[in-house]
Amino acid sequence: MSPTADEIIRAAAHWIDRGIRMDTRTFAHELGISRSTLFRRVGNREELLGDALFYLADRTMATAVRMWERAEGAAVRNAEGELRCLAVMREYRSAIAGNRGFRRFLDDEPTVAIRVLTDPRGRVQPRVMAAHVELLRRDVDDGGFVPAVSLESLCYAIVRLGEAFLYSDVLASRAPDLTAASTLLAALVEGRVPTAPL
Numbered sequence: 001m002s003p004t005a006d007e008i009i010r011a012a013a014h015w016i017d018r019g020i021r022m023d024t025r026t027f028a029h030e031l032g033i034s035r036s037t038l039f040r041r042v043g044n045r046e047e048l049l050g051d052a053l054f055y056l057a058d059r060t061m062a063t064a065v066r067m068w069e070r071a072e073g074a075a076v077r078n079a080e081g082e083l084r085c086l087a088v089m090r091e092y093r094s095a096i097a098g099n100r101g102f103r104r105f106l107d108d109e110p111t112v113a114i115r116v117l118t119d120p121r122g123r124v125q126p127r128v129m130a131a132h133v134e135l136l137r138r139d140v141d142d143g144g145f146v147p148a149v150s151l152e153s154l155c156y157a158i159v160r161l162g163e164a165f166l167y168s169d170v171l172a173s174r175a176p177d178l179t180a181a182s183t184l185l186a187a188l189v190e191g192r193v194p195t196a197p198l
Helices: 005-018 024-031 035-042 045-072 084-097 100-108 110-118 125-141 151-166 178-190
Strands: none
Touching: 005 024, 005 035, 005 045, 005 100, 024 035, 035 045, 045 084, 045 110, 045 125, 084 125, 084 151, 084 178, 100 110, 125 151, 151 178
16 A cells, blocks of 8 residues: 555654665655655655654654653652753753764755754744744643743744754854753743753
């Protein structure tokens, strides 16, 4: 049976996760479909990469949320006082930075990767921002904090700052510094600099 669009996206995410370059001819052949069928179902190569990368990001975020829930239950802050959304975002960035397939994609195709990941009209960044809005909204609703600006504005700043640190090796020839990112994001969200780096 011919794969659905969702099945194609999951298969593409699996290729990225394994560090395999997305060659659409080979990929379509492995799925048992033509390239034209592939394009009809999921769009061009960059659109497919965007959907697959968001699929990986969404799974990574869900895993980070489950880790918090296993350790802290429904608490909005942990024993150290760290806000749930900040801990989840820290774990999310760490998991993405440590994903060898994702890093290989960034290393092998930096221009394509940055375009796909950061295009404000693309298939990754708008959905990542929406996921961050929902993550922070839970903490607002549960009484964790009151943001100084709208959640949409705050999450725009969070995602863009996170990208600047997560992709800093490609964007600015600097090694990613996730500790600095966590400290700055905590200051942005809470309106104060943590007493010690997270």
